[in-house]
Amino acid sequence: MTNRLRIGTRKSAMALAQTEEIARRLTAAVPGLAVEIVKFETTGDSDQVSKLLPHGGKGGAFVAQIRAAVLAGDLHAAMHSLKDMPGNEDTPGLVIGATLSRDPPGDVLVLRPGFSLDDLGKSRGKGFKIGTNAVRRAAYVRRLFPEVEVIHFRGAADTRVRKLDQGDKQRLPDGGSVGPADALIMARSGLERVGLAGRIAYEFPIVDMLPAAGQGIVAVECAAQDWQTRRILSGIDDAAAHACADAEREVLWVLNGHCNSPIAGFSRISGREMVLTASVLDDAGDRFIAASRTGPADRPRELGRAVGLELLAKGAAELIERSRPA
Structure with a gap:
């Protein structure tokens, strides 16, 4: 097993604090492991004037450059705030190897x-x-x-x-x-x-302002075929947070939302059950569509799919399409 892990992250104070927490947990879980933090100034960090849409949304602005370095083999892993990771598109060759326990999501x-x-x-x-x-x-x-x-x-x-x-x-x-x-x-x-x-x-109470899907969850992404890194990351993975991430991101996938879509989603686990609530709004906040369901905590994607399909049945696609840039 490798004794060195290179993790890419943004240069912002928050991103560095999150990545340093990952490094602390990894070195505690794997004796002798050295973690190197590689800092990136992403497009979204260098341009703090433009809206994110011209850069491809949060994915293009904050995630794409670091993901490319993982795919190129320059990094073993990448740290992301989960809410910055596009949920409506595949990234072939990459997987979420670990999620930290969820911080307050509100x-x-x-x-x-x-x-x-x-x-x-x-x-x-x-x-x-x-x-x-x-x-x-x-x-x-x-x-x-x-x-x-x-x-x-x-x-x-x-x-x-x-x-x-x-x-x-x-x-x-x-x-x-x-x-x-x-x-x-x-x-x-x-x-x-x-x-x-x-x-x-x-x-804001969660019932008044539902968080973005994945808000409060730190994710560590790695190459799908890099089994050594995946084994190392599994040692710090929080199963409950990972299940919530899967459920909420499945909603984004079903809705095929984009970076300009006012979509929210939040799940919580109680015993063996998961409760998932999601909503879609129009830009003005006038129209509001919500769905909430309960299902087995060990089948989060199925629950996310059911909630997403219910939102579509209630007219969410129209609101999402209306918010797309011309």
């Missing part, structure tokens, strides 16, 4: 200094600016706070908070700008990873 509100939740509550948020780059979060915000102005806001987790605090405007690809933002919607897990959990002003 979304939270971070306020600019000087603002309070009362400011958001006034007149249902009229005149309040909330920044996000996620179409799912934007759709939910518009559904929950119809008067709020949602603005495009990019950057790594710590960078976004710094821009918020400084009152920086977000530059746009056309040379213009928006903002400054009064608040941001972010993943709780990301803030915790970069030591900014103390900035959380409000945590």
Whole structure:
């Protein structure tokens, strides 16, 4: 068995923290194993102005370069936030070798200094600016706070908070700008990873803002035929998180969503059963389609397929198609 493992990751503080956690777990599980972390500046990291769609969505912006290095044999494995991995397309030759136990999956509100939740509550948020780059979060915000102005806001987790605090405007690809933002919607897990959990002003209940499929799960991807690496990674795999990942990603596969689709999904395991809930919204948050089912925890893909097909039967395809770029 190899005594050295090269893992690729993004340069962001959050990605590095996640990869360092993987390295700690691997070296504890495999005595004598040396883990080398290889940092990549992905397209999504170097361009923090454009929306992600021109780069091929999150997959093209944050995942593609590191995946290519694994396929080329330059890396043994790659670390990804599972929610950044496209779920509606195959990547021949690669598999998820391990998932870490799931971090808190929910979304939270971070306020600019000087603002309070009362400011958001006034007149249902009229005149309040909330920044996000996620179409799912934007759709939910518009559904929950119809008067709020949602603005495009990019950057790594710590960078976004710094821009918020400084009152920086977000530059746009056309040379213009928006903002400054009064608040941001972010993943709780990301803030915790970069030591900014103390900035959380409000945590949205899962029933009010369903997370992105795979949110809070760290995945380690490797070559399908690299059995040595797969054996090593299996030693840190969390079976419950992996099952939830399979169920939620199966929904994405069935819906054939794309990077501009406001699709959400979350599963939890209780005993031998898994409960999976998923939703599809339109961009404005006006239309909302949801489905929830319970099934055997050891058959997550079947449950994901059933939930995805129920969403399609309720009209999800129309909303997804409507959100596709012209």
